[in-house]
Amino acid sequence: xxxxxxxxxxxxxxxxxxxxxxxxxxxxxxxxxxxxxxxxxxxxxxxxxxxxxxxxxxxxxxxxxxxxxxxxxxxxxxxxxxxxxxxxxxxxxxxxxxxxxxxxxxxxxxxxxxxxxxxxxxxxxxxxxxxxxxxxxxxxxxxxxxxxxxxxxxxxxxxxxxxxxxxxxxxxxxxxxxxxxxxxxxxxxxxxxxxxxx
Amino acid sequence: xxxxxxxxxxxxxxxxxxxxxxxxxxxxxxxxxxxxxxxxxxxxxxxxxxxxxxxxxxxxxxxxxxxxxxxxxxxxxxxxxxxxxxxxxxxxxxxxxxxxxxxxxxxxxxxxxxxxxxxxxxxxxxxxxxxxxxxxxxxxxxxxxxxxxxxxxxxxxxxxxxxxxxxxxxxxxxxxxxxxxxxxxxxxxxxxxxxxxxxxxxxxxxxxxxxxxxxxxxxxxxxxxxxxxxxxxxxxxxxxxxxxxxxxxxxxxxxxxxxxxxxxxxxxxxxxxxxxxxxxxxxxxxxxxxxxxxxxxxxxxxxxxxxxxxxxxxxxxxxxxxxxxxxxxxxxxxxxxxxxxxxxxxxxxxxxxxxxxxxxxxxxxxxxxxxxxxxxxxxxxxxxxxxxxxxxxxxxxxxxxxxxxxxxxxxxxxxxxxxxxxxxxxxxxxxxxxxxxxxxxxxxxxxxxxxxxxxxxxxxxxxxxxxxx
Numbered sequence: 001x002x003x004x005x006x007x008x009x010x011x012x013x014x015x016x017x018x019x020x021x022x023x024x025x026x027x028x029x030x031x032x033x034x035x036x037x038x039x040x041x042x043x044x045x046x047x048x049x050x051x052x053x054x055x056x057x058x059x060x061x062x063x064x065x066x067x068x069x070x071x072x073x074x075x076x077x078x079x080x081x082x083x084x085x086x087x088x089x090x091x092x093x094x095x096x097x098x099x100x101x102x103x104x105x106x107x108x109x110x111x112x113x114x115x116x117x118x119x120x121x122x123x124x125x126x127x128x129x130x131x132x133x134x135x136x137x138x139x140x141x142x143x144x145x146x147x148x149x150x151x152x153x154x155x156x157x158x159x160x161x162x163x164x165x166x167x168x169x170x171x172x173x174x175x176x177x178x179x180x181x182x183x184x185x186x187x188x189x190x191x192x193x194x195x196x197x198x
Numbered sequence: 199x200x201x202x203x204x205x206x207x208x209x210x211x212x213x214x215x216x217x218x219x220x221x222x223x224x225x226x227x228x229x230x231x232x233x234x235x236x237x238x239x240x241x242x243x244x245x246x247x248x249x250x251x252x253x254x255x256x257x258x259x260x261x262x263x264x265x266x267x268x269x270x271x272x273x274x275x276x277x278x279x280x281x282x283x284x285x286x287x288x289x290x291x292x293x294x295x296x297x298x299x300x301x302x303x304x305x306x307x308x309x310x311x312x313x314x315x316x317x318x319x320x321x322x323x324x325x326x327x328x329x330x331x332x333x334x335x336x337x338x339x340x341x342x343x344x345x346x347x348x349x350x351x352x353x354x355x356x357x358x359x360x361x362x363x364x365x366x367x368x369x370x371x372x373x374x375x376x377x378x379x380x381x382x383x384x385x386x387x388x389x390x391x392x393x394x395x396x397x398x399x400x401x402x403x404x405x406x407x408x409x410x411x412x413x414x415x416x417x418x419x420x421x422x423x424x425x426x427x428x429x430x431x432x433x434x435x436x437x438x439x440x441x442x443x444x445x446x447x448x449x450x451x452x453x454x455x456x457x458x459x460x461x462x463x464x465x466x467x468x469x470x471x472x473x474x475x476x477x478x479x480x481x482x483x484x485x486x487x488x489x490x491x492x493x494x495x496x497x498x499x500x501x502x503x504x505x506x507x508x509x510x511x512x513x514x515x516x517x518x519x520x521x522x523x524x525x526x527x528x529x530x531x532x533x534x535x536x537x538x539x540x541x542x543x544x545x546x547x548x549x550x551x552x553x554x555x556x557x558x559x560x561x562x563x564x565x566x567x568x569x570x571x572x573x574x575x576x577x578x579x580x581x582x583x584x585x586x587x588x589x590x591x592x593x594x595x596x597x598x599x600x601x602x603x604x605x606x607x608x609x610x611x612x613x614x615x616x617x618x619x620x621x622x623x624x625x626x627x628x629x630x631x632x633x634x635x636x637x638x639x640x641x642x643x644x645x646x647x648x649x650x651x652x653x654x655x656x657x658x659x660x661x662x663x664x665x666x667x
Contacts, residue, residue, distance in 0.1 A: 019516035020393050020493045024630040029609040033264065033278035035238035035285045047632050052618075075513065077394035080427065080493070081630060082609075083329040084236065085345035106363075106397055106429050107329060111345035165361060167221025177347070182224065182355035183249065185216065189357055192215050192226050193253060197458060198319055198450065 003116025005175040009098055009144045010154070012069035014061055015134045021074050022081035023108060027090045029082075040086055041093030062094075066138045073130055074101045079108025088115045098144050100151065102127040113168050114177065120144055120151050126160045129153065146173055202468035205434050206365050206400050209340045209465065213323045215357065222359040228322040230257040230352045231308045232295070234264055234286040235611070236327030240350035241289040249354045251293040256356060258317060259290045259297040262307045264611050267574050267601035270300055279612065293353075306577020306603040309333040309545035313417065314579050316446030320435035320462045325352055329424045330545050330627060335432035336416035337439055338465045340400070342430040363429050364398055364474040367467075369405040372481035377661040379555060380415030381547060381625065381644035383407060384422040385487035385497045387479065392511045393495035397427030399475065402467060407481050408433050413442040414551045421546045422627050425494035434466040486660055488532050489629050489642040491520040496629075500647060500659050504530050523631055524639050525619075532657050535641075539622035540571045540652040541634070542645055543601075544608035547625035548576025550583040552645040557592045559649035559663050565597035566655030572614055573598055574606040596653070610635045623651040 031043045049060050056063040072091065078101040079087065088111040091099065099117060102124045112119045122130070133140045133153050141154045146169060152159040164172075171177060182189070203211070216224040232240075237259070244251070251257065264279040274280040283300060290297035298304040304311055309330055312318045320338035325331060327349045334341035348358055368387060388395075401423050408416065416433050423431030440459065443449045450458055485499035496512070498505065504521070506528045507514045521527060526535075542548075542556050553575070565571060573593065575581040581603060584590050590600055607614040608626035610633070616622045618637025625648050626633075629640035643651075646660035653663070 017515070018519065019513045022493065022628075022630045024609075024628070024633050028632055028636070029611045030636075032235050032611065033276075033282055035282055036242065037239045047636055052636070075516065077397070077427065080393055081329065081628060083327060083343035083345055085239075085327075085347060088345070103394060103397065105394070105427060107343055107345060110360075111347070114345060114347035165221055167218050167359075178359045179247070179249075179351050179354055181218075182351065182357050182359070185224070186252070186355070188215060189226070189252070189355060193356060196226070196228060197461065198228060198322065 006172045011071050013071035013073050014067045016074045019075040020077045023087035026087035040090035044090040044094045071098045072096045076103045080105040083107045085111045088112045120162045202471035204467045204471045222361045229324045231326035232259045234282040236346050238285045240346050243350040251353045252356045254294045257295045260308050261299045263605045265604035267606050270602045307545045310576030316449030332424045332430035333417050333421040335420040335430050338435035363400040366399040366401045366475040367473040369478045370407040371405045374481045379644040380418040382487045384419045386484045388426045388495050389497045391426045393493040394427040399428050401428045401431040403433045414549045435462050535657040537651045538620040539616050540648050541607045541624040543574030544626035546627045555645040556649040557589045560596040561592045563653040568655045574601045575603045577603050623648045
């Protein structure tokens with residue numbers, strides 16, 4: 001699928017200091033019935049975001065005008081549970097381009113990169129610093145630099161580097177996807193398949 | 199002598215077509231399961247690229263997540279569900295993919311019908327757009343869940359690009375006690391490792407408990423391995439595996455079988471092979487389990503109290519939020535907690551052994567008046583076994599009804615939703631907020647614990663009911 005290239009992102013951030021935010025919360029199962037990939041942002045965090053009568057819950061961070069930005073900062077083990085890529089679609093569709101946490105669930109991390117969201121894993125200490133900085137100043141800006149693999153709190157200059165697979169980095173910075181790569185090695189795949197015992 | 203390898207290494211390495219420099223491995227996929235929810239957008243992508251399905255014979259489609267569990271002969275009432283089911287049927291026909299749709303004799307939950315029909319074999323790589331694909335690891339396969347972009351990738355190329363995970367071995371020695379089922383073994387392990395304790399790892403299960411476990415029990419264990427964050431779990435194939443597979447409809451036959459058996463016998467971890475992490479538990483420590491929180495790691499022995507915040511590894515704020523959602527408090531006893539719903543089913547516990555276990559408790563007893571019970575077989579084959587073995591009669595005499603196969607109240611994408619605020623003892627795999635319906639409160643447990651709740655109306659230690667027989 002096509003997504004915007006990711007290089008350097010400078011933005012304020014939305015804090016969600018909760019551990020084990022599972023993909024059922026990010027997008028509840030009842031919103032997975034579409035056969036096209038659109039409109040998922042409206043239902044991002046649906047049950048944390050809205051009351052039963054569809055009025056917004058005032059105390060949920062996405063409904064609080066104090067916080068905004070293209071970076072979502074979550075607690076440890078963000079994206080656990082179901083493999084539904086719809087969770088990543090909803091985050092992207094809402095307008096986030098980057099999710100920061102001290103720990104990501106595996107499938108969510110893969111799904112994120114595949115749809116153009118950069119998951120940035122920071123140390124628990126740096127995560128606490130980010131939460132504290134946002135609490136002190138909700139407009140505080142973060143810079144996520146993919147080519148340099150760094151995340152920086154601009155107000156203080158405090159920075160941490162993050163890991164990303166070179167190949168995935170190349171894809172994200174160029175807007176490529178894995179399927180283009182794999183299609184280029186079709187005859188190699190066919191030969192391999194012929195030799196399988198089942 | 200060559201370097202000792204783990205079971206995981208042997209299967210993974212045999213599927214690597216290319217190692218991308220500083221990148222993931224290009225891994226060949228032997229079998230791909232698809233269902234109606236995570237495949238439509240993948241097919242749209244394929245169409246957009248103008249790419250064909252490279253090997254349509256390696257993909258199998260079944261309808262399960264959305265399907266009703268009553269009146270399956272009638273048109274599906276929810277138009278959006280009907281639309282997804284129709285899209286799957288249309289795409290399967292267009293690309294010549296085997297499709298077991300609603301009403302098909304082989305229809306059922308993807309992770310139940312795959313093994314049941316001999317599609318899942320030792321030494322395979324298997325993927326599906328569903329995190330519980332790890333189930334198939336019970337056969338000594340590398341099986342894991344993928345996202346929709348990856349579903350498109352496998353349709354177009356039969357490959358996936360993955361960095362090789364780290365390896366973990368979980369050994370459980372000894373013998374499990376009375377009333378302890380495979381579900382309790384895995385719930386116990388997850389409670390000890392937490393919901394993220396195995397993230398980045400692929401798990402091999404070893405030790406006496408798994409060696410003595412049935413294939414269905416092994417599937418339950420591997421199914422829930424994803425709930426501690428692992429990519430998947432696997433168990434070395436042995437005689438139990440071969441006995442299960444022999445004669446299944448799509449299992450290899452004759453000469454092909456005879457050729458594969460010696461290969462399958464090599465699929466075990468070599469003496470001296472090393473793991474990145476080795477955990478060992480004692481079976482004697484495992485009691486019938488129940489969860490009290492909103493992730494599968496927040497569970498304990500059914501006779502225990504809910505732990506205090508300082509004794510759990512999740513952050514205190516998240517833990518308190520979790521208990522608040524459940525309407526529970528620290529240090530409360532789980533025994534005697536009122537229950538409204540009981541769900542027996544899902545890809546975790548919708549197999550015949552689960553129904554046998556459930557029936558062993560309800561036999562000669564009556565369903566408690568306050569309980570709504572949804573008993574949902576994992577497939578039509580299981581449904582038939584329930585009838586043929588006389589289990590349906592036991593259930594009916596006790597006041598229960600049997601529904602038709604599907605994922606049902608595991609993720610509540612169909613009509614089977616637990617109402618807000620109500621408590622469900624569920625044999626499924628997740629107790630997340632709203633998992634079984636907005637506001638629903640889920641207590642994960644084994645079929646025996648579910649049966650004990652179904653006949654008493656409250657959380658009950660099933661061992662007491664076994665004692666009385």
